[in-house]
Amino acid sequence: MxxxxxMIVGVGGQGSLLASKLLGQLLISRGYDVKVSEVHGMSQRGxxxxxYVRYGDRVSxxxxxxxxxxxxxxxxxxxxxRWLEYLRPGGQIVTSTQQIDPMPVITGAAVYPEGLIxxxxxxxxRVDALDCLSLAREAGSAKAVNIVLMGRLSHYFDLPEEAWxxxxxxxxxxxxxxxxxxxxxxxxxx
Amino acid sequence: MRKLMLGNxxxxxxxxxxxxxxxxxYPGTPSTEITEELAKFEEVYCEWAPNEKVAxxxxxxxxxxxxxxxxxMKHVGLNVAADPLFTISYTGVNAGMVIAVADDPGMHSSQxxxxxxxxxxAAKVPMLEPADSAEALAFAKAAYEISERFDVPVFLKxxxxxxxxxxxxxxxxxxxxxxxxxxxxxxxxVMMPGNAIRRHPVxxxxxxxxxxxxxxxxxxxxxxxxxxxxxxVTSSTCYQYVKEVCGDRYPVFKLGMIWPMPEQALRTFAxxxxxxxxxxxxxxxIETHLRVLGLDPVGKSLFPLExxxxxxxxxxxxxxxxxxGVKLAEAIxxxxxxxxxxxPHRGLFYTLNRNKCTVLGDIGCYTLxxxxxxxxxxxxxxxxASVSGIHGFNKALGGQSEGRTVAVIGDSTFMHSGMxxxxxxxxxxxxxxxxxxxxxxxxxxxxxxxxxxxxxxxxDPAGKIDLESLCRAMGxxxxxxxxxxxxxxxxxxxxxxxxxxxxxxxISRRPCALLxxxxxxxxxxxxxxxxxxxxxxxxxGCPAVSIKEGKARVDETLCVGCGVCAQLCRMDALESTxxxx
Numbered sequence: 008m009x010x011x012x013x014m015i016v017g018v019g020g021q022g023s024l025l026a027s028k029l030l031g032q033l034l035i036s037r038g039y040d041v042k043v044s045e046v047h048g049m050s051q052r053g054x055x056x057x058x059y060v061r062y063g064d065r066v067s068x069x070x071x072x073x074x075x076x077x078x079x080x081x082x083x084x085x086x087x088x089r090w091l092e093y094l095r096p097g098g099q100i101v102t103s104t105q106q107i108d109p110m111p112v113i114t115g116a117a118v119y120p121e122g123l124i125x126x127x128x129x130x131x132x133r134v135d136a137l138d139c140l141s142l143a144r145e146a147g148s149a150k151a152v153n154i155v156l157m158g159r160l161s162h163y164f165d166l167p168e169e170a171w172x173x174x175x176x177x178x179x180x181x182x183x184x185x186x187x188x189x190x191x192x193x194x195x196x197x
Numbered sequence: 198m199r200k201l202m203l204g205n206x207x208x209x210x211x212x213x214x215x216x217x218x219x220x221x222x223y224p225g226t227p228s229t230e231i232t233e234e235l236a237k238f239e240e241v242y243c244e245w246a247p248n249e250k251v252a253x254x255x256x257x258x259x260x261x262x263x264x265x266x267x268x269x270m271k272h273v274g275l276n277v278a279a280d281p282l283f284t285i286s287y288t289g290v291n292a293g294m295v296i297a298v299a300d301d302p303g304m305h306s307s308q309x310x311x312x313x314x315x316x317x318x319a320a321k322v323p324m325l326e327p328a329d330s331a332e333a334l335a336f337a338k339a340a341y342e343i344s345e346r347f348d349v350p351v352f353l354k355x356x357x358x359x360x361x362x363x364x365x366x367x368x369x370x371x372x373x374x375x376x377x378x379x380x381x382x383x384x385x386x387v388m389m390p391g392n393a394i395r396r397h398p399v400x401x402x403x404x405x406x407x408x409x410x411x412x413x414x415x416x417x418x419x420x421x422x423x424x425x426x427x428x429x430v431t432s433s434t435c436y437q438y439v440k441e442v443c444g445d446r447y448p449v450f451k452l453g454m455i456w457p458m459p460e461q462a463l464r465t466f467a468x469x470x471x472x473x474x475x476x477x478x479x480x481x482x483i484e485t486h487l488r489v490l491g492l493d494p495v496g497k498s499l500f501p502l503e504x505x506x507x508x509x510x511x512x513x514x515x516x517x518x519x520x521x522g523v524k525l526a527e528a529i530x531x532x533x534x535x536x537x538x539x540x541p542h543r544g545l546f547y548t549l550n551r552n553k554c555t556v557l558g559d560i561g562c563y564t565l566x567x568x569x570x571x572x573x574x575x576x577x578x579x580x581x582a583s584v585s586g587i588h589g590f591n592k593a594l595g596g597q598s599e600g601r602t603v604a605v606i607g608d609s610t611f612m613h614s615g616m617x618x619x620x621x622x623x624x625x626x627x628x629x630x631x632x633x634x635x636x637x638x639x640x641x642x643x644x645x646x647x648x649x650x651x652x653x654x655x656x657d658p659a660g661k662i663d664l665e666s667l668c669r670a671m672g673x674x675x676x677x678x679x680x681x682x683x684x685x686x687x688x689x690x691x692x693x694x695x696x697x698x699x700x701x702x703x704i705s706r707r708p709c710a711l712l713x714x715x716x717x718x719x720x721x722x723x724x725x726x727x728x729x730x731x732x733x734x735x736x737x738g739c740p741a742v743s744i745k746e747g748k749a750r751v752d753e754t755l756c757v758g759c760g761v762c763a764q765l766c767r768m769d770a771l772e773s774t775x776x777x778x
Contacts, residue, residue: 019534031363035201042329043201043363046305047226047643052562053740054534067440069329069362072509074522089529092522109532113743114570114735117530130523149754 010063012071013160016090017082018107019056022153025178026080027058029157033174034062037166044069055086055109078163080156082139083107088123091132100132101159103139103152135159137197146190154179154187158194202366204359207330208297209234210366211337216374217241217267217295219259221252223613224642225271226306227360228299232269233645236654240371245645245654248580248613249274253281253296257350260294261386263377265341269297272313273579277614279316282350286320287396288386289348289403292377293341296322299355302478303505306641308560308577310503312479317352317456321400323407324352325416326455328436330364336453339416345377347403347410354455356478358434358505408457416453419466422446427515428470430463430483430494434506435476441508442517458486467492474499474515478506536565538741539710539717539757541636541681545605546571547737547761548687554603554695557590559583559615561607562640562709570738574605581606581614584631588618591627599628600695606631608664609639609647616667622700623672630694630701633664634681637708644712668702675701682707684764710757718758719775723749727770734762734771 013030015023024045031043039062046056059071076094081087081102094100102124111117120126124136137159143151154175161171171191179187202210209231212220220243222232236243246252252268259266270278275298282296298316301307317324325340327333333355340351384392411417422428424446431439432452439449450466452458467473467487475484475496484496499514500506512519536543546566549556550573558564558574559582567574576586583604591599606615611633622629639645646652651661668676675697679690687705694701708715720741730747741755742762749770751762763771 018532020537031201035199035365041201041363041365044358045361045363046357047229047361052534052537052565052641053532055532066364067437068508069358069364069434069437070507072507074509074520076522085529085532088525089532092524094522096520096522108740108743109530110535110568110738110740111530111533113740114738115744116569117528119530120527123525126525126527130525132523 008063010061010066012076013060013078013080014071014076014090014093015058015060015080016086017056018086019052019054021082022150023056023058023082026153026157027060028178029154029174030060032177033166033170034060036170036174040064040066042066042069055089057090078160080160082152082156084123085109085119088120088127091127091130094132096131098132099163100127100134101156101163102134102136103156104136105138105140105152137194139194142193142197143190146193147186151187151190154190155194158191159197161191161195199365199367201363202330203230203361203363204327204330204333204355205230205361206234207333207366208327208337208353208355210368211334212267212295213238213241214334214369214371215293215338215341216265216372217341218264219256219266220244220268221246221255222269223247223249223252223274224639224645225274225299226642227301227357228269228271228274228297228355229642229645230360231297232654235267243654245647247648249278250281253278253285256294256296257281257285257290260290260292260350262379263292265293265374267295267297270299271307272298272300272311273307273309274298275313275316277580279320282316282322283320284388285350286322287388287393287400290344290350291379292374293344294350295337295340295344295353296350297353297355299357299360300479301357303357305357308579310479312482313354314455314482315480321404322350322352323347323454324354324456325453326354326433327359327453328433328451329359330362331366332453333359334366334368336416343410347407349403356433404457408460411454411457411459412462414454417459417462418451418453420445420449420451422448425470427472427474428466429474429476430466430487431476432483433478435478435511438506438508438511439476442512442515452483455482458483460490463487464490464492476500476506476511533568534565535568535738535740536562537710538739538755539759541705541707541710542566542634543571543737543739544681544684544761545632545634545687545705546573548684548691549573549603549605551688552691552695554601554691555598557583557586557602557604559604559606559610561610561634563605563607563634566605568738570736580610581618584611584615584618585621587629587631588622588625588627591629602630603691603695604629604631605634607640608633608635608637608649609645611664612648612662616671619668619673619702620671626700628699630703632703632705635664635704635706637706638712640709644709664704673700673702675699676704678704678706680707681705682759682761684761710759718760719773720753720756720758721751721760721763721771722753722774723751724770724772727768729768731767733765733767736765737761
């Protein structure tokens with residue numbers, strides 16, 4: 008099988024590392040070769056962050072390059088737009104509609120662009136946008152946005168629900184499992 | 198069982214399985230997790246040292262005593278540890294000693310993009326370079342064998358994309374290694390001139406033996422290709438990019454031992470292909486070696502010296518350009534890293550900005566004090582340079598700079614390399630003001646304990662160095678502590694210490710807002726009837742505060758209720774949401 012590419016993008020501190028851990032666990036349990044690449048350190052302090060997840064029969068590079076991503080999973084609209092050129096033609100964006108002003112917007116040096124989802128669609132991307140923050144709160148914690156997004160992403164995968172649940176159980180502490188299962192289901196069925 | 202493992206965790210696993218018993222490191226992205234993972238194994242003694250030089254000497258001491266040892270650091274940390282490195286190369290080891298060094302091409306979290314492979318060549322210390330997690334595990338084990346067989350410390354060289362990428366590994370069992378009894382050997386271990394002069398030929402003979410080893414070791418391998426019009430010599434992540442782009446088309450010489458490199462094996466490979474190409478990030482290290490061998494590879498005439506490579510870059514340079522994605526026409530505002538909401542450094546930097554201080558900075562989260570709107574820091578070079586630098590600055594300018602210049606340095610960085618600079622201030626008496634930003638943790642690298650926190654790497658109680666007593670003991674008479682959440686107190690402290698006619702230290706003390714034990718207050722809220730939209734609260738650059746429709750707004754998901762913004766508001770519009778009673 009040809010290598011598949013999933014990018015997880017967002018703002019430092021939003022929980023993308025747990026999402027990539029879940030995907031990594033899921034895909035390795037399915038017998039794939041898997042590479043997950045993260046960046047730690049300075050850029051995590053509220054900056055733009057990206058995690059690459061690649062799987063297939065044989066995965067070489069740990070990163071995803073421009074024009075290669077089958078999926079971009081985004082915690083935030085501006086970040087989805089920032090990484091758009093990494094999407095392959097016909098690729099799918101799954102994004103939360105949350106908007107977080109970056110410092111240049113806060114200080115007035117730049118403006119947060121409007122209508123990004125329509126603009127990404129106009130550029131040819133398939134975009135699945137949903138209010139993950141509200142769904143996460145409905146599940147019991149604003150921090151569960153990552154799992155809501157994973158639930159939504161599962162929609163596009165031909166994998167049994169049990170495999171996702173087993174991966175979830177492997178990466179989430181037991182006391183938060185029920186909450187996260189609910190978040191996953193809310194994302195999946197939204 | 199096959200497991201997905203971070204490169205750094207896999208390196209730690211390999212060291213553990215090889216019987217590593219003593220570990221001493223200083224944290225630094227992207228090397229930190231190797232030591233953090235090792236600390237999870239009960240059989241391994243593990244610690245954070247005050248700096249990399251101390252860590253390497255500690256690891257050397259343990260090796261001398263007969264236990265397999267390890268120290269890990271980032272590329273710039275190796276500069277600090279270079280002094281012991283060059284001479285431990287002469288003494289050799291007793292039990293195996295492995296040094297991990299992690300480069301950061303692309304500078305995701307570093308102040309420069311130096312290429313650590315030069316240290317292997319310069320110190321004549323072999324260097325292994327894994328290309329994924331499975332190799333990180335295997336090479337860590339191989340490093341101990343080479344160390345003991347050739348009587349030499351061995352580098353395990355990581356880089357960001359190997360250290361922070363997960364790929365499958367199959368963990369094995371730990372092998373307990375018997376103690377290698379220490380034996381007194383003055384000629385080998387006391388490097389005074391008369392002895393060192395006899396050790397140097399030993400080092401050169403060892404290098405010749407290592408080159409012979411490099412010719413046949415399985416750490417290096419030739420992967421055959423179907424198209425001999427080109428052959429590629431590469432290592433580490435670049436190997437992965439080459440395979441991603443070319444598959445098995447061209448023959449590849451994959452170097453797992455990057456120093457010393459083989460000679461005959463590379464000549465044979467070069468002779469088997471029409472064109473020899475070197476794909477390596479940063480400096481032409483492999484390329485230069487091939488030139489010394491009399492070969493004529495294509496390397497840096499084609500590939501950049503700067504930054505990280507990727508599959509698209511390698512494809513383009515090899516004439517195999519691929520389809521790129523589409524961009525939005527409009528500009529996407531950048532999202533640079535910022536100090537967190539509630540960061541204790543913010544109030545202090547606001548004070549320095551208000552007082553128009555010249556601020557010499559240092560390495561840590563607080564380097565972000567250079568970013569708008571605080572824009573306070575004017576120099577950052579390396580660990581400790583703020584404290585030594587201000588002394589030189591004030592010696593050069595005297596009264597012109599003394600009353601307005603400060604050095605800022607974190608608690609961990611002060612213990613690492615700031616103390617010696619302060620000794621110079623106290624000894625040679627420059628009228629300098631040093632501000633220690635004590636957030637009670639090593640912040641940027643992800644919350645590691647240090648000698649001032651009172652806890653060790655496992656979180657157990659440990660010795661605790663008292664910063665006030667330390668500074669006083671070094672001869673600084675003016676030492677005071679302020680709370681950086683109290684802007685009036687910060688302003689008074691900075692003004693008074695700058696005015697004082699002698700050296701001074703201000704300790705700006707409040708724990709990092711991200712520490713688990715720190716209790717946050719309820720978020721603030723803007724009273725729209727009071728807010729006049731004057732933007733005073735925006736001057737601290739807090740990510741939780743913004744202006745929407747002419748009024749300030751606080752993001753309640755980010756705000757931790759530190760109250761610094763409220764101290765700037767003349768209308769008392771920023772109110773607590775704390776429930777009364």
